[in-house]
Amino acid sequence: MPGIVLVGAQWGDEGKGKATDLLGRDVDYVVKFNGGNNAGHTVVIGGQTYALHLLPSGILTPGVTPVIGNGVVVDLEVLFSELRALENRGIDTSRLVLSSNAHLIPSYNRTMDKVTERFLGKRQIGTTGRGIGPTYADKMQRVGLRVQDLFDSSILRQKVEGALMQKNHLLVKVYNRRAISVDEVLDELEAYADRVRPLVADTAMLLNDALDRGATVLFEGGQATMLDVDHGTYPFVTSSNATAGGACTGSGVGPKRIDRVVAVIKAYATRVGAGPFVTELHDADGERLREAGREYGVTTGRPRRCGWYDALVARYAARINGVTDFVLTKLDVLTGRDKIPVCVAYDVGGSVHRELPASQSDIHHARPVYEYLPGWDEDISRSRSFKQLPPNAQAYVTAVEELSGARISVVGVGAARDAIIQRHSLIP
Ligand code: GDP
Ligand code: IMO
Ligand code: MG
Numbered sequence: 001m002p003g004i005v006l007v008g009a010q011w012g013d014e015g016k017g018k019a020t021d022l023l024g025r026d027v028d029y030v031v032k033f034n035g036g037n038n039a040g041h042t043v044v045i046g047g048q049t050y051a052l053h054l055l056p057s058g059i060l061t062p063g064v065t066p067v068i069g070n071g072v073v074v075d076l077e078v079l080f081s082e083l084r085a086l087e088n089r090g091i092d093t094s095r096l097v098l099s100s101n102a103h104l105i106p107s108y109n110r111t112m113d114k115v116t117e118r119f120l121g122k123r124q125i126g127t128t129g130r131g132i133g134p135t136y137a138d139k140m141q142r143v144g145l146r147v148q149d150l151f152d153s154s155i156l157r158q159k160v161e162g163a164l165m166q167k168n169h170l171l172v173k174v175y176n177r178r179a180i181s182v183d184e185v186l187d188e189l190e191a192y193a194d195r196v197r198p199l200v201a202d203t204a205m206l207l208n209d210a211l212d213r214g215a216t217v218l219f220e221g222g223q224a225t226m227l228d229v230d231h232g233t234y235p236f237v238t239s240s241n242a243t244a245g246g247a248c249t250g251s252g253v254g255p256k257r258i259d260r261v262v263a264v265i266k267a268y269a270t271r272v273g274a275g276p277f278v279t280e281l282h283d284a285d286g287e288r289l290r291e292a293g294r295e296y297g298v299t300t301g302r303p304r305r306c307g308w309y310d311a312l313v314a315r316y317a318a319r320i321n322g323v324t325d326f327v328l329t330k331l332d333v334l335t336g337r338d339k340i341p342v343c344v345a346y347d348v349g350g351s352v353h354r355e356l357p358a359s360q361s362d363i364h365h366a367r368p369v370y371e372y373l374p375g376w377d378e379d380i381s382r383s384r385s386f387k388q389l390p391p392n393a394q395a396y397v398t399a400v401e402e403l404s405g406a407r408i409s410v411v412g413v414g415a416a417r418d419a420i421i422q423r424h425s426l427i428p
Contacts, residue, residue: 003219030065047416052082318405328408331380
């Protein structure tokens with residue numbers, strides 16, 4: 001009954017989509033448990049590139065049942081346009097299952113996301129503008145709309161009325177925008193009801209039954225540890241639990257059913273949006289990483305901030321998630337460097353921290369302490385076993401593994417589906 005959780009260890013875009021695709025061949029279900037269409041996963045299969053946002057990456061693997069869990073926030077317009085785009089490319093999407101408890105992103109929350117960001121001015125988070133934060137806020141405030149509400153028009157009307165009562169005050173009086181009418185929201189949402197109905201199920205029941213039968217379930221996290229609303233660099237985070245615990249609450253499966261926790265981590269680091277990033281580079285080295293790694297956002301197209309590998313972040317991710325295996329991606333991007341810095345400690349006003357400081361202010365003021373590992377020049381994109389890697393690339397992986405708190409079971413050496421080195425199986 002293996003349950004495998006896959007999460008991002010850094011600030012997102014570690015290559016989770018590719019790792020899910022790698023595992024997809026050996027799993028029966030792939031469950032998205034948090035976030036929404038703020039995610040952007042690129043998967044390259046046979047020279048074809050697929051960009052996924054709301055749908056679990058497992059949708060690309062024939063035979064896998066993709067599940068959108070209760071912890072996800074769903075923009076129905078995006079859901080159906082993404083499905084249509086995949087169908088047009090010959091992907092069978094017919095097995096998709098959607099939780100009746102997942103929350104909906106109404107268009108007014110996209111508006112709220114944009115106006116609140118604008119209002120924050122210099123303090124803005126740099127969100128993706130997809131309505132994620134306002135929708136999770138509504139959920140916690142208990143004025144959210146759930147998938148199942150689409151099928152009870154009187155309940156839906158009551159809930160929309162309740163939500164708009166507050167929001168219209170804010171929109172009109174604070175943000176100087178027009179009020180939104182209940183009917184326009186109902187029209188927008190109810191137009192999808194008939195198409196949503198066949199997808200909906202009690203996904204917690206479905207997944208628990210599947211595990212009881214001995215099926216393999218992969219829980220695919222969006223975003224990442226340092227963007228988690230509880231464990232990330234708050235307030236510069238997303239609004240969901242992107243860490244391994246979120247797999248349980250976001251899908252209705254108990255923690256004892258999780259056998260493996262796989263964290264995907266880049267051989268360097270990137271971040272999109274605002275917030276502290278201790279190893280960030282503002283020089284030609286950073287530019288070189290961005291170009292070599294093609295570090296531009298899949299969702300918003302923004303250039304990603306780039307920096308060196310931070311072992312404190314890796315160890316923090318190992319701890320918070322209970323990581324059993326790391327997938328180290330994009331090692332190929334480091335090719336052609338004389339020396340490669342790896343951050344082994346932070347200097348905060350003269351005091352040395354070997355673990356991520358508990359105080360956010362310390363993280364904002366930290367300076368990286370680097371160890372320098374020797375680089376390599378050989379093209380590693382065709383290596384398919386650890387021994388085929390040049391000795392210095394092997395040494396980089398081993399050194400990073402020792403610093404990071406869990407074994408590195410897979411190494412990524414290129415964007416293509418087969419560009420990996422498997423050291424240990426990720427399936428229990
Ligand atoms: P995700 O959000 O974690 O799924 O990651 P993204 O898809 O946003 O960003 C990762 C990018 O790196 C994608 O363009 C992948 O195709 C690419 N990628 C994944 N693994 C590797 C690797 O090992 N080497 C290289 N060069 N690219 C990779
Ligand atoms: P994947 O799944 C990288 C960032 C945004 C912003 C912050 C809050 O592709 O790794 P939000 O719209 O979620 O309220 O924005 O979180 N962010 C991501 N950064 N990868 C992602 O997803 C992200 N999802 C959100 O840039 O800083
Ligand atoms: Mg991404």
